[in-house]
Amino acid sequence: MSDVMIEARSLKKNYGLVQALKGVSFEVRKGQIVGLLGPNGAGKTTAMKILTCFIAPTDGTASVNGCDVFADPMGVRKAIGYLPESTPLYTEMLVLEYLDWIAQMRNISKPRERIKKVVEQTGLTEEIGKPIRALSKGLRQRVGLAQALVHEPPILILDEPMSGLDPNQASEIRDLIREIGKERTVILSTHNLAEVQVTCDRVLIIAKGTIVADDTAAALKARGGKARFYATVPRALADNRAMNALEAIVGVERVQQGTANDGDVEFEIVPTGTNDLRQDIFNAAVKGNFPLIGLRREGANLENVFRDLTIGNTGPAETPRGRANGGAPKSGDSSNETKPAAEDGAVQKENP
Numbered sequence: 352m353s354d355v356m357i358e359a360r361s362l363k364k365n366y367g368l369v370q371a372l373k374g375v376s377f378e379v380r381k382g383q384i385v386g387l388l389g390p391n392g393a394g395k396t397t398a399m400k401i402l403t404c405f406i407a408p409t410d411g412t413a414s415v416n417g418c419d420v421f422a423d424p425m426g427v428r429k430a431i432g433y434l435p436e437s438t439p440l441y442t443e444m445l446v447l448e449y450l451d452w453i454a455q456m457r458n459i460s461k462p463r464e465r466i467k468k469v470v471e472q473t474g475l476t477e478e479i480g481k482p483i484r485a486l487s488k489g490l491r492q493r494v495g496l497a498q499a500l501v502h503e504p505p506i507l508i509l510d511e512p513m514s515g516l517d518p519n520q521a522s523e524i525r526d527l528i529r530e531i532g533k534e535r536t537v538i539l540s541t542h543n544l545a546e547v548q549v550t551c552d553r554v555l556i557i558a559k560g561t562i563v564a565d566d567t568a569a570a571l572k573a574r575g576g577k578a579r580f581y582a583t584v585p586r587a588l589a590d591n592r593a594m595n596a597l598e599a600i601v602g603v604e605r606v607q608q609g610t611a612n613d614g615d616v617e618f619e620i621v622p623t624g625t626n627d628l629r630q631d632i633f634n635a636a637v638k639g640n641f642p643l644i645g646l647r648r649e650g651a652n653l654e655n656v657f658r659d660l661t662i663g664n665t666g667p668a669e670t671p672r673g674r675a676n677g678g679a680p681k682s683g684d685s686s687n688e689t690k691p692a693a694e695d696g697a698v699q700k701e702n703p
């Protein structure tokens with residue numbers, strides 16, 4: 352039997368005029384932990400909702416554990432544990448009540464035994480008698496992982512599992528995911544590059560509904576991306592002159608204005624090639640008569656690779672007839688969402 356656990360084939364998804372996915376194909380093999388990385392609005396959640404049979408693709412198809420999302424959505428749902436972007440936790444319920452209820456929905460044969468195991472695995476033993484609302488965000492995320500694990504699925508689909516957590520809680524959840532990922536196939540979405548480097552075997556970078564890279568984090572990093580230069584100018588003196596002078600330097604691709612820690616203005620200068628532009632930047636400041644109070648070069652790193660691959664791709668998705676203005680609302684759209692009705696629908700319901 353093939354060890355392909357997830358296969359997406361030319362997935363397209365339109366929300367009205369917004370093309371959220373424009374033909375996405377990828378495979379995930381057994382035992383891999385794959386990071387789906389992309390800027391806001393790239394289509395990560397949309398792809399995950401298709402893989403979990405929450406919504407149907409406009410075109411293309413996908414299979415999970417050998418089950419097609421159209422032909423066998425129940426098979427798909429049995430094979431996956433899903434942690435949605437905003438965890439649908441019933442905050443008044445006790446942790447144990449909630450997991451009991453999930454186990455019931457999932458038709459688990461020996462629910463108490465299974466829940467005990469999952470609670471141990473996710474480090475929730477001391478919390479089971481507490482109402483969910485009393486838990487920290489990190490602990491709630493553990494409850495979310497526990498509900499995803501109750502039916503012992505071979506595949507986990509985790510939508511931004513570490514987002515909104517403080518660094519300590521994030522690193523605990525990361526360790527937990529690595530632990531539970533040892534015997535499972537995992538897709539997780541994130542914006543966090545550091546996280547991807549430590550957690551994932553492979554990275555899929557998605558931008559504006561298209562996969563722009565599919566590789567290991569190490570290989571992506573080795574692509575280098577471009578070095579960046581950072582020039583700091585006192586806030587009071589940073590006017591268009593500085594921007595224009597920097598943009599006029601030969602070998603500069605683009606300049607972006609940002610804020611330095613102390614409120615001064617920091618220009619990020621992206622070169623067209625690999626030349627060291629520091630002297631040119633200094634000369635431009637002298638010639639343009641603006642003071643340079645900081646100048647540094649930052650070598651290539653994964654963040655730069657990511658930005659080079661996704662730059663200009665952070666706005667709203669394009670519409671079939673041009674560009675959407677302002678992006679479409681995320682909820683309340685019922686235009687072409689088909690929520691497959693299912694016996695265990697309540698488990699997957701997003702906003703109970």
Ligand SMILES: Nc1ncnc2c1ncn2[C@@H]1O[C@H](COP(=O)(O)OP(=O)(O)OP(=O)(O)O)[C@@H](O)[C@H]1O
Binds near residue numbers: 369393398436668679
């Ligand atoms: N229900 C919906 N109705 C209309 N447009 C939607 C809907 N859901 C998503 N979109 C649009 O589809 C595109 C992709 O959204 P998606 O939520 O998949 O992105 P994402 O990569 O998960 O972003 P984020 O990092 O912000 O979670 C965006 O332009 C978004 O506004």
Ligand SMILES: [Mg+2]
Binds near residue numbers: 395396397436510
């Ligand atoms: Mg999302």
